[in-house]
Amino acid sequence: MNKPQGASMYESAKKIYPREISGRFDRLSKIATVTLLGLFYIVPWLQWDERQAVLFDLPARKFYLVGLTLWPQDFPYLALLLIIAALSLFFFTALAGRLFCGFACPQTVWTEAFIWMEQLTEGTRSQRMKLDKAPWSLTKFRKKASKQILWITFAMWTGFTFVGYFTEIRQLGLDILAFSVGGWTLFWGLFYGFATYGNAGYMREQVCKYMCPYARFQSAMFDKDTLIISYDEKRGEPRGGRKRSVDHKEAGLGDCIDCTLCVQVCPTGIDIREGLQYECIACAACIDACDSIMDKMNYPRGLVRYTTEHSLHHESTRVIRPRTLIYATLLTILVGGLFTAMATRTPVILDVIRDRNSLYRELPNDIIENIYTLKVINQSNDPRSFSLSVAGLEGISLDGVDDEVSVDGGGVLSLPVRVRAERDKAIGIHSIDFVITATDDAGVSVTEDSRFLGPTP
Amino acid sequence: MISEEYRGAKQWSRDKQAVFTVIWISFLVAAVGTMVFFALFDPVDLSGIFDPDLDVSRDAGYAAGFFFFWVLCAVCSGLTAFLVRTAPKRDAKHREQ
Numbered sequence: 368m369n370k371p372q373g374a375s376m377y378e379s380a381k382k383i384y385p386r387e388i389s390g391r392f393d394r395l396s397k398i399a400t401v402t403l404l405g406l407f408y409i410v411p412w413l414q415w416d417e418r419q420a421v422l423f424d425l426p427a428r429k430f431y432l433v434g435l436t437l438w439p440q441d442f443p444y445l446a447l448l449l450i451i452a453a454l455s456l457f458f459f460t461a462l463a464g465r466l467f468c469g470f471a472c473p474q475t476v477w478t479e480a481f482i483w484m485e486q487l488t489e490g491t492r493s494q495r496m497k498l499d500k501a502p503w504s505l506t507k508f509r510k511k512a513s514k515q516i517l518w519i520t521f522a523m524w525t526g527f528t529f530v531g532y533f534t535e536i537r538q539l540g541l542d543i544l545a546f547s548v549g550g551w552t553l554f555w556g557l558f559y560g561f562a563t564y565g566n567a568g569y570m571r572e573q574v575c576k577y578m579c580p581y582a583r584f585q586s587a588m589f590d591k592d593t594l595i596i597s598y599d600e601k602r603g604e605p606r607g608g609r610k611r612s613v614d615h616k617e618a619g620l621g622d623c624i625d626c627t628l629c630v631q632v633c634p635t636g637i638d639i640r641e642g643l644q645y646e647c648i649a650c651a652a653c654i655d656a657c658d659s660i661m662d663k664m665n666y667p668r669g670l671v672r673y674t675t676e677h678s679l680h681h682e683s684t685r686v687i688r689p690r691t692l693i694y695a696t697l698l699t700i701l702v703g704g705l706f707t708a709m710a711t712r713t714p715v716i717l718d719v720i721r722d723r724n725s726l727y728r729e730l731p732n733d734i735i736e737n738i739y740t741l742k743v744i745n746q747s748n749d750p751r752s753f754s755l756s757v758a759g760l761e762g763i764s765l766d767g768v769d770d771e772v773s774v775d776g777g778g779v780l781s782l783p784v785r786v787r788a789e790r791d792k793a794i795g796i797h798s799i800d801f802v803i804t805a806t807d808d809a810g811v812s813v814t815e816d817s818r819f820l821g822p823t824p
Numbered sequence: 825m826i827s828e829e830y831r832g833a834k835q836w837s838r839d840k841q842a843v844f845t846v847i848w849i850s851f852l853v854a855a856v857g858t859m860v861f862f863a864l865f866d867p868v869d870l871s872g873i874f875d876p877d878l879d880v881s882r883d884a885g886y887a888a889g890f891f892f893f894w895v896l897c898a899v900c901s902g903l904t905a906f907l908v909r910t911a912p913k914r915d916a917k918h919r920e921q
Contacts, residue, residue, distance in 0.1 A: 426882045428866060442863040551883040570844075577841045578848040 382499070383572060385482065386492040386631040390655025399470040400479045408524075411531040416748070423533050429777065435709075436746060436777055440716050447705050454701065456581070458694035460588040462686070464595045465649035468582070474574050475648065477525075477567035478634070481518060488514040492631065518568050526560025572635040576646050586645065591676040592684050596649050598629075598640040598671045599679065606640075611664060622670050626660055629653035629671055639671055715753065717803045718742035719817040727820045733790035735821050736766075741782040743803060745774035752806040755784075759799035760819060763788045771806060786819060793821030842905050850897030857893040862886060 413420040415433055422431045430437035437444065459466055468475060489495045489510050501507055530552055531539055542548045548556075566574055575582050589595070603623035609615050615622070623640070630638045632652040637644050639653045657671040675684045722738035730736055745751050752773045757765050766785040774780045786799070797819040805811035836844070867885020871878045880888075 425862075425886060428882070439863050439866070442860075445859075445863065549883065551887055554887070573836060573844075574848075577836055578845050580849065580852075 383634065383636040384492045384496050385634045387486060388632045388652050388655045390658055392651035393655050396470055396479065396650060400476050403471065403476050404480060408528050411528060411536040419535050421532065422535065425533050436748065438716065438744060438746060444705065444709065447701065451698065451701050451705065454694060454698050457588050458691065458698055460585050461593060461690050461694060464593050465585060468575065468648040469650035474566060475650065477563055478571050481567040484517040484521065485514055488517060518564060522560040522564035525563045526556040529559040530556040575635060575648050582645060590690060592688055594673055594675055595643055596639065596647065596651060596654060596671065597643065597674050597679055603670050622666050624660065624664060628656040628660060632656045713811055713813055714746040715803060715805065715811055715813055716744040716746065717801060717813045717815045719801050719815045721817055734787050735790050735793040737786050737819050739784050739786060739817060741784055741801065743772065743774050743780040743782060745776060745778055747776060749776045750774065753803045754806055756802050757786055757799055758802065760788050760797050761792050763799060788819065793819065794824045796820055842909065846898055846902045846905055850894055850901050853897045854890060854893035858890045862889060
């Protein structure tokens with residue numbers, strides 16, 4: 368992999384004007400952009416059971432994912448999900464290179480959308496370059512202003528949608544219309560909107576080149592069987608211009624006509640013919656560009672193509688290899704684990720907090736009493752009744768609670784309880800268990816341990 | 825060879841690279857940190873420990889936590905970047921040779 372040349376670091380700033388191109392991969396990337404952005408903008412508007420289907424309700428500390436309600440106590444699932452996401456990235460990188468960068472990364476997807484708006488208002492690549500060089504005029508101002516209006520509107524809508532994942536988006540919309548949005552909500556909306564505007568409108572490929580950690584360490588997951596976009600040097604060189612009528616092989620030329628189209632379409636401004644470079648986000652625009660030229664010249668397609676280092680050197684490519692096997696096995700185990708854990712999740716949580724103010728109380732008739740606060744969280748969406756019991760010490764009993772307690776759907780019940788035991792059995796420290804069981808389903812049961820303190824012997 | 829017009833993408837200066845990288849990476853790490861931290865602790869409970877009279881809303885608590893993490897991470901990686909970039913080029917071993 369080529370390293371950036373030290374000298375070029377100080378080169379004067381040059382803006383990249385990616386040229387528009389159509390082709391197979393461009394279509395794929397447009398489909399990916401529309402699908403991903405469509406999902407992002409539509410999902411918060413979906414309803415489920417009279418509430419927002421996907422809502423990360425931070426003020427209430429509850430996550431709603433369609434039919435599922437997640438609590439802070441479910442954090443391990445989130446952690447597991449993040450690990451799975453990271454591992455999937457490794458797996459797909461080993462298999463297919465920077466597929467994520469070129470088609471699914473939010474940076475790429477939003478940049479695509481912003482470039483599309485730029486083309487709509489300022490025209491094609493050459494028109495944009497001319498416009499930027501031209502002195503300020505009414506036309507230039509009109510074009511630039513309409514671009515900014517489109518960009519800013521889109522960015523603000525993005526910010527609004529983002530916040531809509533954390534507060535109910537329908538209510539939020541009404542609040543905005545009534546100018547009564549909360550301060551923090553407004554702040555985060557503007558923050559995300561501005562970040563989108565800056566990242567997708569101005570920073571673009573700089574984010575990939577200088578700020579993205581994945582771009583730097585993805586090479587660690589690459590090997591000679593990884594799918595990369597590459598220029599077939601053997602076939603293309605020596606490059607050079609020629610007339611279509613000329614038999615280039617007789618003239619001693621390779622298939623590359625040096626039209627530089629592959630460089631013009633590159634969103635990161637590299638020349639793919641110089642080999643694999645860390646700036647390459649594998650968007651495949653250069654493949655589309657080169658294929659269109661090959662078609663015109665009546666040469667076979669694929670001078671620039673998806674390939675592997677092995678196949679470039681006419682060796683066979685192995686998809687199944689230790690690296691992919693290890694990633695795949697780990698992924699299968701983790702995904703399986705996550706699903707098992709989710710499927711067997713008991714929808715009730717019991718927290719036991721011992722009263723901090725007193726160790727124990729001595730009651731008449733040689734009874735020792737400890738005080739606890741039980742927190743019962745009903746994670747299901749319907750109200751439910753539970754029975755409580757305590758065990759772990761002979762003759763131990765609960766006092767001060769009903770046999771059955773009812774908790775609202777998604778509700779938390781704070782329950783002060785007194786636990787009593789006979790003095791001669793309660794000497795020292797004992798480990799006890801609180802058990803809560805749903806009255807309608809004995810399978811829904813949790814046990815939580817705590818300590819019962821008695822007088823010292 | 826390709827013409828100069830197409831060659832060489834816009835390059836950031838080393839300082840600009842360092843500043844934006846520090847801001848961005850500390851932002852990412854702070855986002856993860858905030859998520860983990862507030863999954864374990866409720867800002868309302870925390871404000872009670874800090875000062876019983878303090879009445880902090882969850883929204884404000886999350887925001888304060890996020891910015892605290894962001895500044896903390898930015899200071900950490902900023903100092904690291906600064907020290908790495910301003911370190912003396914030659915060490916003692918080098919001079920002996």
